[in-house]
Amino acid sequence: MKQFVSSVAIAAALALSAGAALAAATVGQPAPDFKVMDTAGKTVSLADFKGKHVVLEWVNPGCPFVVKHYGSSNMQGTQAEATGKGVVWLAVSSTAPDQGEYKKPADLAAWMKSQNAAATATLMDDNGTVGKAYGARTTPHMYIVNPSGTLVYAGAIDSIRSANPADIAKATNYVKQALAETLAGKPVTTASTQPYGCAVKYSKGG
Amino acid sequence: MPASIASTASPRNWLCQLSAVAALSLTLLWPPFAQAQFGPSTDSISAVVTTPQVRAELVAHAPEGVTPGKALWLGLKIEHQPNWHTYWKNPGDSGLPTTLTWSLPEGVIAGDISWPTPKRLPIGPLMNYGYKDTLLLPVAVTVPANFTGDSLDIELRADWLVCKDVCIPESGNFVLKLPARAATTAHSNLFAATQRAQPVVLAQATATASVSSATGAGVDSSLVLRVQGLPAQWQGKALVFYPEIPGLINNAAKVAGTWTGDTWTANVLLDPQRGEAPQQIPAVFAAEGVAAGAQVMVQVTTPWPEPMAAGAQAALPEPGTGANSYGSSTSVNTSAGGLSLGLALLFALAGGALLNLMPCVFPVLSLKVLGFATHANDRKKLLAGGLAYTAGVVASFVGLAALLLALRAGGEQLGWGFQLQSPAVVAVLAALFTLIGLNLVGVFEFGSVLPSSLAAARARNPLVDSALTGVLAVAVASPCTAPFMGASLGMAVTLPAPQALLVFATLGLGMALPYLAISAWPALARALPRPGAWMAHFKTVMAFPMFATVVWLVWVLGQQAGIDGVAALLGLLLALAFAAWALGSPTLGPKARGGFGTAAVLLLAAALFWGTPTLRTEAIAASAPGSTANAGVHGDWQPWSTERVAQAQAEGRPVFVDFTAAWCVTCQFNKRSTLLDADVVADFAARNVLLLRADWTRRDPLITAELARFGRNGVPVYLVYTPGSTQPRMLSEILTVDEVRGALASAPA
Numbered sequence: 001m002k003q004f005v006s007s008v009a010i011a012a013a014l015a016l017s018a019g020a021a022l023a024a025a026t027v028g029q030p031a032p033d034f035k036v037m038d039t040a041g042k043t044v045s046l047a048d049f050k051g052k053h054v055v056l057e058w059v060n061p062g063c064p065f066v067v068k069h070y071g072s073s074n075m076q077g078t079q080a081e082a083t084g085k086g087v088v089w090l091a092v093s094s095t096a097p098d099q100g101e102y103k104k105p106a107d108l109a110a111w112m113k114s115q116n117a118a119a120t121a122t123l124m125d126d127n128g129t130v131g132k133a134y135g136a137r138t139t140p141h142m143y144i145v146n147p148s149g150t151l152v153y154a155g156a157i158d159s160i161r162s163a164n165p166a167d168i169a170k171a172t173n174y175v176k177q178a179l180a181e182t183l184a185g186k187p188v189t190t191a192s193t194q195p196y197g198c199a200v201k202y203s204k205g206g
Numbered sequence: 207m208p209a210s211i212a213s214t215a216s217p218r219n220w221l222c223q224l225s226a227v228a229a230l231s232l233t234l235l236w237p238p239f240a241q242a243q244f245g246p247s248t249d250s251i252s253a254v255v256t257t258p259q260v261r262a263e264l265v266a267h268a269p270e271g272v273t274p275g276k277a278l279w280l281g282l283k284i285e286h287q288p289n290w291h292t293y294w295k296n297p298g299d300s301g302l303p304t305t306l307t308w309s310l311p312e313g314v315i316a317g318d319i320s321w322p323t324p325k326r327l328p329i330g331p332l333m334n335y336g337y338k339d340t341l342l343l344p345v346a347v348t349v350p351a352n353f354t355g356d357s358l359d360i361e362l363r364a365d366w367l368v369c370k371d372v373c374i375p376e377s378g379n380f381v382l383k384l385p386a387r388a389a390t391t392a393h394s395n396l397f398a399a400t401q402r403a404q405p406v407v408l409a410q411a412t413a414t415a416s417v418s419s420a421t422g423a424g425v426d427s428s429l430v431l432r433v434q435g436l437p438a439q440w441q442g443k444a445l446v447f448y449p450e451i452p453g454l455i456n457n458a459a460k461v462a463g464t465w466t467g468d469t470w471t472a473n474v475l476l477d478p479q480r481g482e483a484p485q486q487i488p489a490v491f492a493a494e495g496v497a498a499g500a501q502v503m504v505q506v507t508t509p510w511p512e513p514m515a516a517g518a519q520a521a522l523p524e525p526g527t528g529a530n531s532y533g534s535s536t537s538v539n540t541s542a543g544g545l546s547l548g549l550a551l552l553f554a555l556a557g558g559a560l561l562n563l564m565p566c567v568f569p570v571l572s573l574k575v576l577g578f579a580t581h582a583n584d585r586k587k588l589l590a591g592g593l594a595y596t597a598g599v600v601a602s603f604v605g606l607a608a609l610l611l612a613l614r615a616g617g618e619q620l621g622w623g624f625q626l627q628s629p630a631v632v633a634v635l636a637a638l639f640t641l642i643g644l645n646l647v648g649v650f651e652f653g654s655v656l657p658s659s660l661a662a663a664r665a666r667n668p669l670v671d672s673a674l675t676g677v678l679a680v681a682v683a684s685p686c687t688a689p690f691m692g693a694s695l696g697m698a699v700t701l702p703a704p705q706a707l708l709v710f711a712t713l714g715l716g717m718a719l720p721y722l723a724i725s726a727w728p729a730l731a732r733a734l735p736r737p738g739a740w741m742a743h744f745k746t747v748m749a750f751p752m753f754a755t756v757v758w759l760v761w762v763l764g765q766q767a768g769i770d771g772v773a774a775l776l777g778l779l780l781a782l783a784f785a786a787w788a789l790g791s792p793t794l795g796p797k798a799r800g801g802f803g804t805a806a807v808l809l810l811a812a813a814l815f816w817g818t819p820t821l822r823t824e825a826i827a828a829s830a831p832g833s834t835a836n837a838g839v840h841g842d843w844q845p846w847s848t849e850r851v852a853q854a855q856a857e858g859r860p861v862f863v864d865f866t867a868a869w870c871v872t873c874q875f876n877k878r879s880t881l882l883d884a885d886v887v888a889d890f891a892a893r894n895v896l897l898l899r900a901d902w903t904r905r906d907p908l909i910t911a912e913l914a915r916f917g918r919n920g921v922p923v924y925l926v927y928t929p930g931s932t933q934p935r936m937l938s939e940i941l942t943v944d945e946v947r948g949a950l951a952s953a954p955a
Contacts, residue, residue, distance in 0.1 A: 026478040163375030192481035194453030199300035202330035
């Protein structure tokens with residue numbers, strides 16, 4: 001658990017300060033750093049990617065809203081487009097092992113593979129520290145960190161809040177839009193949106 | 207015979223993994239014969255959709271049948287399996303509100319869902335707002351006066367997200383046939399119970415919220431709520447605050463409220479990732495153990511801190527982009543937010559200096575300054591004149607601003623540019639510019655027109671003369687300050703009075719600065735071109751910008767007072783020109799002057815008598831906003847009203863609002879270059895954008911009030927409302943094609 005020390009410290013600070021278990025990273029402020037293992041057992045830290053754009057995507061294969069965006073290949077397409085431009089894409093699972101929808105690292109990796117996901121890595125945030133530091137509430141919940149480590153987008157994947165895949169074509173993909181702007185060195189025009197989806201399945205113990 | 211209608215309750219193919227859903231069995235019965243069989247039943251046949259998580263039923267309550275003007279309620283009854291829940295209009299941290307899409311006969315209109323008071327549904331560290339157990343989502347239905355049918359056919363498509371630990375999106379199609387002339391009351395108990403759980407609109411309740419900024423890292427901003435007039439029996443109880451706007455507050459955080467007499471105050475943590483900055487928060491307050499909450503509109507009394515980095519905001523007004531005089535808009539905006547008054551003053555100074563180059567001011571001042579060259583050696587006299595001129599300019603600006611502030615304090619709905627909202631002022635300015643132009647082309651000399659005593663006074667008091675030149679300069683500049691700087695000066699007006707006056711004084715100082723500099727340093731004056739024969743040509747050339755200004759003022763007046771007003775003004779100007787020549791031409795002999803002069807004075811009197819009534823009509827566009835010429839120019843644009851905006855938003859249609867005025871040059875430029883751009887027009891059409899134009903050419907208190915809501919007091923202002931967002935996005939004053947298209951692109955097509 002050594003690699004979790006810093007994130008545990010964050011979580012402890014959060015628990016002390018807010019009482020509520022969720023605090024949230026703020027757009028325009030430095031994105032909280034973290035160190036967690038990916039599905040292959042490799043330690044991944046946000047600081048590893050300084051100088052690059054990083055997308056964080058909260059994922060849970062058991063959630064119909066995640067299935068909406070994977071079943072339609074919308075999420076994979078967004079991933080491929082982003083990573084093709086040198087963007088680092090980290091899928092994060094904050095589903096707790098005591099939740100029915102929990103997938104073990106190998107199972108989650110297999111699911112991502114079966115979906116032809118183009119994420120750089122899939123992170124196992126079993127104790128929810130990363131999720132809570134970012135204020136991740138839904139799957140999917142999307143964040144973009146710019147090369148200097150500032151959070152430049154937080155919110156929904158797109159503009160139509162529904163579980164219906166037919167809406168994807170009509171919706172504005174906020175992540176694509178924000179990435180295009182921030183990659184071009186422009187400020188992100190729509191930088192905060194209300195995420196939609198299933199609740200992130202944090203541990204039932206709170 | 208049983209006409210069984212196929213129904214779908216959601217399992218979309220991607221859900222097949224959930225075996226429970228795969229086992230979904232649906233029942234939908236619509237046997238119209240049942241009615242015949244059981245006679246006029248009080249229980250209309252209802253449509254039911256059953257899933258493993260819910261039993262959903264389309265129900266009706268029509269105690270007086272389907273009768274125009276009588277109460278008729280429809281509703282979706284959802285019975286949840288234990289621990290399953292569906293969501294309120296603001297679902298909280300996750301989830302989706304239930305949506306109902308009705309198909310009803312022509313003229314029959316279903317209203318919005320009357321959401322019962324929700325409950326807090328914690329899920330781990332998150333919080334949702336919604337319902338468990340048995341829920342009815344009622345909808346009031348309006349029956350048109352010409353309704354004559356024997357029955358009412360109702361079709362409903364409902365979409366709901368039902369969650370426990372897992373979430374399942376479900377939907378159902380329902381049909382129901384209501385007898386028109388029999389009462390339908392089978393569910394009256396449910397409707398009555400739901401009615402008792404409806405948030406009550408309390409007329410006497412008031413609520414305000416101030417935004418308290420984050421005090422340091424890790425401490426989020428909060429809303430300080432203050433609510434008065436809630437039911438007396440709630441006092442001392444714990445209250446829950448349910449904002450109807452999603453994503454605004456930290457839903458899960460505990461709210462510790464305190465009661466002081468009948469006032470409840472509470473500190474509500476805001477969501478640091480919020481994308482909204484509403485002026486008003488529609489909300490429901492509910493007390494522990496009380497079925498019905500209270501519906502209260504919370505007025506936000508303080509400006510919102512920018513939750514994100516500069517330029518990153520989605521819903522906050524964007525500061526104007528800075529280019530020459532517009533710079534003051536940026537600075538005034540920030541100073542209004544409590545930042546730098548110094549910067550605002552600096553921009554005002556620069557903006558004032560630039561005014562000297564405006565077509566209305568330049569001809570007058572350049573001639574005056576060139577005149578310096580003749581007595582560039584009398585330093586003291588020059589400097590005194592320069593100071594007197596500066597005093598005149600500053601005093602005029604401050605006077606004009608003070609008048610505006612006083613009128614506003616007195617309740618008048620005015621903004622900067624108010625001078626040009628009166629046809630009389632426009633006419634007087636047109637006359638002034640005509641006279642200056644005629645003088646420049648040499649039709650008359652002021653010396654021969656002014657009474658000799660006044661001319662002598664001018665000569666004796668050169669300082670007064672200089673000061674009056676300053677006043678004249680401000681007067682001739684006003685048609686330029688309003689159109690070019692209206693928006694930024696409008697914002698200055700909304701500052702506290704001393705600061706506002708300081709900004710205007712600095713603007714005046716900036717305008718006087720070049721003149722003052724030349725009078726203070728004769729070396730500068732000596733560097734100017736020497737007077738010579740070329741000055742006569744220069745003077746004549748300068749007359750044409752003056753006449754161009756007149757053309758523009760006539761057009762503005764045409765917008766306000768119509769073709770009659772234009773004819774009256776042109777008649778007046780003609781008489782004035784004749785009088786100026788007859789009385790002031792240096793080439794006329796005394797006899798001819800007497801004859802022509804008498805005729806001219808009579809003609810002028812006649813023109814005034816005939817034209818004044820038309821020009822004095824106060825142009826207030828209160829009753830007929832659609833009649834304004836500007837609004838009718840292009841067929842796609844409709845006159846603005848808050849109702850139209852609200853209606854379009856309810857329909858999920860994007861809206862573009864153009865706050866404009868005929869006398870606002872920036873507005874006209876944007877209209878022609880950007881809003882009529884082929885790509886923009888195509889985008890508007892493709893996205894079915896409702897185009898609304900709020901025309902402020904004439905005084906319009908409604909538009910002034912709406913501008914104030916967005917912290918503006920002048921035009922142009924451009925707003926884009928996208929579906930799903932209650933707050934519009936404000937575009938910059940210098941509107942670009944890219945900006946408009948970008949704003950539209952962020953809306954769902």
